[in-house]
Amino acid sequence: MAALGWLTPRRRSATARSVLAGEASAEAARKSSQEQLAEESLESAEAAETAAPAEPEFPVVGDERAAAFFDLDNTVMQGAALFHFGRGLYKRKFFQRQELARFAWQQAWFRIAGVEDPEHMQDARDSALSIVKGHRVAELMSIGEEIYDEYMAERIWPGTRALAQAHLDAGQKVWLVTAAPVETATIIARRLGLTGALGTVAESVDGVYTGKLVGEPLHGPAKAEAVRALATAEGLDLGRCAAYSDSHNDIPMLSLVGHPYAINPDTKLRKHARELDWRLRDYRTGRKAAKIGIPAAAGVGAIAGGTAAAVALHRRRR
Numbered sequence: 001m002a003a004l005g006w007l008t009p010r011r012r013s014a015t016a017r018s019v020l021a022g023e024a025s026a027e028a029a030r031k032s033s034q035e036q037l038a039e040e041s042l043e044s045a046e047a048a049e050t051a052a053p054a055e056p057e058f059p060v061v062g063d064e065r066a067a068a069f070f071d072l073d074n075t076v077m078q079g080a081a082l083f084h085f086g087r088g089l090y091k092r093k094f095f096q097r098q099e100l101a102r103f104a105w106q107q108a109w110f111r112i113a114g115v116e117d118p119e120h121m122q123d124a125r126d127s128a129l130s131i132v133k134g135h136r137v138a139e140l141m142s143i144g145e146e147i148y149d150e151y152m153a154e155r156i157w158p159g160t161r162a163l164a165q166a167h168l169d170a171g172q173k174v175w176l177v178t179a180a181p182v183e184t185a186t187i188i189a190r191r192l193g194l195t196g197a198l199g200t201v202a203e204s205v206d207g208v209y210t211g212k213l214v215g216e217p218l219h220g221p222a223k224a225e226a227v228r229a230l231a232t233a234e235g236l237d238l239g240r241c242a243a244y245s246d247s248h249n250d251i252p253m254l255s256l257v258g259h260p261y262a263i264n265p266d267t268k269l270r271k272h273a274r275e276l277d278w279r280l281r282d283y284r285t286g287r288k289a290a291k292i293g294i295p296a297a298a299g300v301g302a303i304a305g306g307t308a309a310a311v312a313l314h315r316r317r318r
Contacts, residue, residue, distance in 0.1 A: 058242075058259065059170040065237040067195075068167040069227050069253065070160065071245035072178035072185060075263045078155040081180040081188065086131075088147030095131050129202060133211030137183065137204050144187045152188065159283040160263055163244065164194060173234070177227060177243075177253065179219040198226045224252035248272060 060066060073080040089095065132140055167174045173195040178185050182199030189197040201214040218226055231238050242259035243250075248268035254260035262273035262280045273280050 059167050059172055060240070061170045063170070063172065063240060065235065066240040066242070067173040067175065067231070067234065067236050068164065068241065069175050069177045069243040069257070070164060070194075071223075071247065071250055071253075071263075072176050072180055072188065074246040075244055076157060076160050076164070076176065076192075077152060077188070078157065081152065081178065081184050084151040084155070085144065085147055085181075085184055087151055088143065089131060091150075092143065129209075129211050129213070132202065132209045135209055137207050137209065140209070141183050141187070144184055148187050148191055153191070156192070157264070157283045159281060160244065161192065163261075163263075163281075164192065167242070168193065175230065177218070177223050179217045179223075198223070198230065220249045221252045223250060224256055227253055227256055245269070254278070 059068070070076050073082075164174045175195055176185050176189045176197040176199070178197065178199050180199050182197060182201050185197035185199035189195070198218060200217045200219075203210045203212040203214050216222060227243070228238070230236075231241065238256050239258040241257040242261060243254050243257045244261045244263050245254055246262070246264040246269065247266055251269065251272060254262075260273075260276075260278045262269050262278055264282055264284050265273060265280060270280065272278075
């Protein structure tokens with residue numbers, strides 16, 4: 001009976017009752033916590049079963065059979081590289097004012113319309129070829145380095161640059177693919193830390209430009225052929241590669257790869273990309289991508305790109 005009396009709460013000391021209450025409370029808390037964890041675990045498991053599978057990480061780190069191909073004009077850089085190059089040559093008195101006016105009009109059309117006019121592009125290439133005829137390749141390469149600093153460096157879209165860097169960080173090669181002269185494209189690729197560039201090749205004999213092209217401009221279907229040839233030479237799997245462009249003219253190149261991206265797309269490319277569920281990103285206004293999946297670094301670049309565009313517009317208005 002003494003033992004039973006001890007168990008009667010009112011006969012226990014205040015200290016003993018406090019200890020018992022504390023232990024009971026602790027045990028109840030532990031039990032409640034365990035039950036809550038069990039419920040959360042069950043809910044998580046059920047959610048995982050019903051949720052759509054997570055999109056795999058892209059670009060895939062260490063995938064050496066994957067690479068990225070970037071168009072240049074209005075994809076990596078605002079405007080057309082050839083027109084900026086022309087401005088630099090005019091500054092160095094390679095040609096007269098009336099030719100500069102034609103370059104300026106073509107550039108204005110490209111920036112306002114946001115599309116490549118075949119006649120304008122052909123005229124610009126013919127003008128450039130006639131201008132560089134008789135000049136040494138080494139001379140134009142040296143001048144090209146200066147022109148990049150003067151007119152091109154500040155026109156690189158930060159968002160697209162971030163996309164290219166994501167591929168580089170994943171251990172993949174990154175190539176520019178452009179109708180611009182291969183020498184100009186190579187300078188830009190090197191300055192951006194990219195692997196290299198595919199571009200239009202101007203004929204030269206003994207290091208001097210002849211004023212002719214080797215084959216045709218690297219434009220439209222020719223870009224796709226260049227990418228296909230490079231992929232074969234590099235042992236790449238195009239299904240694991242990515243391509244980026246703003247123009248519907250590059251649909252052949254974009255269609256070659258397993259990961260096509262429309263960057264600052266013209267109307268036709270935007271429509272085509274939406275129909276095929278390609279990823280989109282527009283850095284001209286800072287609009288968000290139409291489909292999630294572009295590396296996070298590009299989101300930061302989009303803000304920077306939009307800011308840069310706004311500042312440039314403000315300067316022009318002033």
